[in-house]
Amino acid sequence: MMENKNVNSIQLMRNVSESAFYVTELKLYLDTHPEDTEALELYCEAVKRAKNCIEIFEKHCYPIFASSADCECSWEWLTGCWPSEKMI
Amino acid sequence: MFIFAKMTQIPVRITNKNPKLASYILSQYGGPDGELGASLRYLTQRFAQTDKSGIALLTDIGTEELSHLEMVGSIVTQLTKGEGAKSFDKYGVGDYYIDHANAVYPANASGVPFNAACLQSKADPIADIMEDMAAEQKARAVYDNILRISDDPDVNNVIKYLREREIVHFQRFGELLDKLQSKIK
Numbered sequence: 001m002m003e004n005k006n007v008n009s010i011q012l013m014r015n016v017s018e019s020a021f022y023v024t025e026l027k028l029y030l031d032t033h034p035e036d037t038e039a040l041e042l043y044c045e046a047v048k049r050a051k052n053c054i055e056i057f058e059k060h061c062y063p064i065f066a067s068s069a070d071c072e073c074s075w076e077w078l079t080g081c082w083p084s085e086k087m088i
Numbered sequence: 089m090f091i092f093a094k095m096t097q098i099p100v101r102i103t104n105k106n107p108k109l110a111s112y113i114l115s116q117y118g119g120p121d122g123e124l125g126a127s128l129r130y131l132t133q134r135f136a137q138t139d140k141s142g143i144a145l146l147t148d149i150g151t152e153e154l155s156h157l158e159m160v161g162s163i164v165t166q167l168t169k170g171e172g173a174k175s176f177d178k179y180g181v182g183d184y185y186i187d188h189a190n191a192v193y194p195a196n197a198s199g200v201p202f203n204a205a206c207l208q209s210k211a212d213p214i215a216d217i218m219e220d221m222a223a224e225q226k227a228r229a230v231y232d233n234i235l236r237i238s239d240d241p242d243v244n245n246v247i248k249y250l251r252e253r254e255i256v257h258f259q260r261f262g263e264l265l266d267k268l269q270s271k272i273k
Contacts, residue, residue: 017099028149031145032145064094065091083100084158087099
């Protein structure tokens with residue numbers, strides 16, 4: 001995984017944020033509505049979509065999870081934008 | 089356990105500098121109605137919770153509040169990044185600079201350090217969840233107060249988002265309370 005300047009990391013991160021937010025909302029809803037089958041289906045779809053968005057982001061930009069960091073040359077986990085830093 | 093994700097729920101991208109506004113927003117980091125208190129309250133109360141929905145909700149909302157703590161800390165960091173002692177003093181927050189410089193410290197808007205006396209853990213699900221609902225409303229009220237003062241669009245965008253989350257959490261805790269009360273009946 002190498003940071004690719006040609007892709008829009010802000011847009012790719014937006015996709016990650018939006019898809020992860022949908023998962024969070026459904027998760028809290030399911031905590032108090034565990035038998036809602038429609039919400040359960042939506043949750044499974046939402047998780048798939050979020051995983052896909054994270055995979056695309058990590059492929060083009062930098063690891064979101066330490067477990068995705070590339071081990072080939074140097075410790076890739078240090079790269080990218082930490083939460084306190086402004087993404088450019 | 090917790091797994092860290094190098095992202096925030098929505099991006100925190102603040103263009104302007106304003107140490108005074110940062111000192112107000114710091115209250116949602118380490119103040120009595122802030123995100124540190126919220127996450128600590130829920131993640132602590134869940135140990136005595138027996139209802140499965142209750143354990144899940146306290147865990148999941150407590151975890152989300154930790155991510156909000158990180159977002160508030162990020163706003164404070166970006167609002168003060170590169171600002172020196174003179175700037176803090178000019179903005180009227182030289183006293184904060186003397187003790188913490190550009191660091192984020194868990195304190196309220198008037199500098200009182202975080203204190204766990206702002207939260208309870210009673211092993212009484214009704215008492216705990218009612219406190220949690222009140223906590224969500226108090227946090228929402230602080231975000232309202234920040235929005236009454238701040239005219240920074242980048243800051244307000246994130247603050248409005250965090251305010252909305254308090255309302256959703258209040259709703260979910262209310263549903264849990266209904267469930268717990270109907271079990272008693």
